[in-house]
Amino acid sequence: MAQEDLLIKSAASEARALPSNVEAEAAFLGAVLIDNRVIEELQTQLGPQHFFEPVHARIYERILNLLDRKAVVTPVTLRPYFEADESLKALGGVSYLARLTADGQGLLAPRELADQIYDLALLRELISVGRGLVEGAMDTSESVEPMEQVERAEAALYKVAEGAASANEAKSFGAATRTAIFNIEKAFNSGGHISGKTTGLNSVNEKIGGLHDSDLIILAGRPGMGKTSLVTNIAFNTAQRYVDDTVRDGIEHAKSVGAPTAFFSLEMSADQLATRILAEQAEISSEKLRSGKLSREEFQRLSFASQELTDLPLYIDDTPALTI
Numbered sequence: 427m428a429q430e431d432l433l434i435k436s437a438a439s440e441a442r443a444l445p446s447n448v449e450a451e452a453a454f455l456g457a458v459l460i461d462n463r464v465i466e467e468l469q470t471q472l473g474p475q476h477f478f479e480p481v482h483a484r485i486y487e488r489i490l491n492l493l494d495r496k497a498v499v500t501p502v503t504l505r506p507y508f509e510a511d512e513s514l515k516a517l518g519g520v521s522y523l524a525r526l527t528a529d530g531q532g533l534l535a536p537r538e539l540a541d542q543i544y545d546l547a548l549l550r551e552l553i554s555v556g557r558g559l560v561e562g563a564m565d566t567s568e569s570v571e572p573m574e575q576v577e578r579a580e581a582a583l584y585k586v587a588e589g590a591a592s593a594n595e596a597k598s599f600g601a602a603t604r605t606a607i608f609n610i611e612k613a614f615n616s617g618g619h620i621s622g623k624t625t626g627l628n629s630v631n632e633k634i635g636g637l638h639d640s641d642l643i644i645l646a647g648r649p650g651m652g653k654t655s656l657v658t659n660i661a662f663n664t665a666q667r668y669v670d671d672t673v674r675d676g677i678e679h680a681k682s683v684g685a686p687t688a689f690f691s692l693e694m695s696a697d698q699l700a701t702r703i704l705a706e707q708a709e710i711s712s713e714k715l716r717s718g719k720l721s722r723e724e725f726q727r728l729s730f731a732s733q734e735l736t737d738l739p740l741y742i743d744d745t746p747a748l749t750i
Contacts, residue, residue: 444478444550444553445546445549445550445553446478446479446546446550447478447542447543447546448478448479448482450539450542450543451477451478451479451482451543452482452526453531453532453539454532454536454539454540454543455482455485455486455489455526455532456526456527456528456529456530456531456532457530457532457533457536457539458486458489458499458532458536459489459499459500459501459504459523459526459527460527460530460532460533461533462489462493462498462499464533464536465489465490465493467536467537468536468537468540469537470537470540470541470544471544472486472540472543472544473486474486474487474490475547476543476544476547477543477547478546478547478550480513481511481513481514481517484508484511485504485508485523488504488507488508489504492504501520501523501524501526501527504520504523505520505523508520508523548586551586552583552586555579555582555583555586558582559575559579559582562575562578563575609621609622609638613635620635620636620683621635621636621638622634622635622636622637622638622639622641622683623636623637623638623664623667623683623684623685624636624637624663624664624667624683624684625637625660625663625664626659626660626662626663626664626666626667627659627660627663630660636683637660637664645657654693654694655702657689658689658699658702658703659706661687661689661740662687662703662706662738662740663684664684664685664687665684665685665686665687665738665739665740666684666738667682667683667684668682668684668685668686668739669684669737669738669739670684671683671684672684685739686739686740686741687739687740687741688741688742688743689740689741689742689743690743690745691742691743691744692746694744695744696742696743696744699742699744700742701715701716703735703740704728704731704732704735707731707734707735708724708727708728708730708731709727710724710727710728715728
């Protein structure tokens with residue numbers, strides 16, 4: 427009986443409409459057709475794939491293509507591209523393009539409309555991931571590997587959170603240039619030392635210009651050479667600089683050369699790494715901390731260091747056997 431109830435509930439959920447707002451899509455497209463500069467002012471990376479109505483997705487894709495060619499986009503300039511569109515004919519033909527601009531309501535809040543279109547698209551992607559997870563868990567014909575399915579689900583959910591569940595989008599040269607100029611400007615403002623995130627070590631910063639988002643840096647050395655100690659220091663320095671910049675100096679998050687930091691440890695536990703950092707900040711040897719042979723003055727220094735590091739955005743994951 428319970429299984430039958432589950433099947434009935436599943437069928438009912440399938441019948442529910444996916445989250446969407448076709449009216450918001452139409453209003454946003456109308457705003458863009460009235461004033462092409464609306465797209466330039468968007469903070470959301472809105473793409474054709476985020477539209478629920480396929481006709482709207484094709485209209486928006488054509489608008490972006492024409493804007494890339496520095497053309498002015500209006501219902502008149504769009505008309506030749508959609509005269510043979512069968513789906514548009516069901517909405518009234520090319521006259522639908524003119525109707526999009528009829529009331530101009532989208533100009534009142536184009537950013538909010540774009541944000542809603544984007545958010546609803548992510549919800550639909552989340553539903554797709556959930557359905558795939560349920561189907562994969564119920565299908566035991568090939569294998570029964572729950573942890574493997576959990577890993578795939580985590581990866582899919584991460585892509586949804588990043589807004590890239592469909593596919594990685596190609597970046598235009600103009601967008602890449604703006605990012606490059608921003609990094610160069612950051613290096614220039616720092617006095618020619620760093621354009622990425624600081625390691626806290628001036629000699630390292632001068633050699634590599636800091637840590638950059640696209641970098642994969644491998645630190646190699648013989649056992650006992652201090653690899654973990656160096657990486658722990660870099661992680662702490664980056665997180666501490668972020669706190670100093672944003673909390674103490676009032677610098678914007680995007681302009682800080684620090685950053686919240688995640689540390690994945692496959693050898694040492696989180697408390698062992700925390701002990702190392704506390705020992706360095708309190709200027710007490712790790713051996714004394716482990717054995718508890720502390721003077722009252724040393725214990726007081728340790729207490730002060732612990733309080734100062736309470737809100738440090740440094741996160742340690744000591745889960746063993748992590749996969750990439």
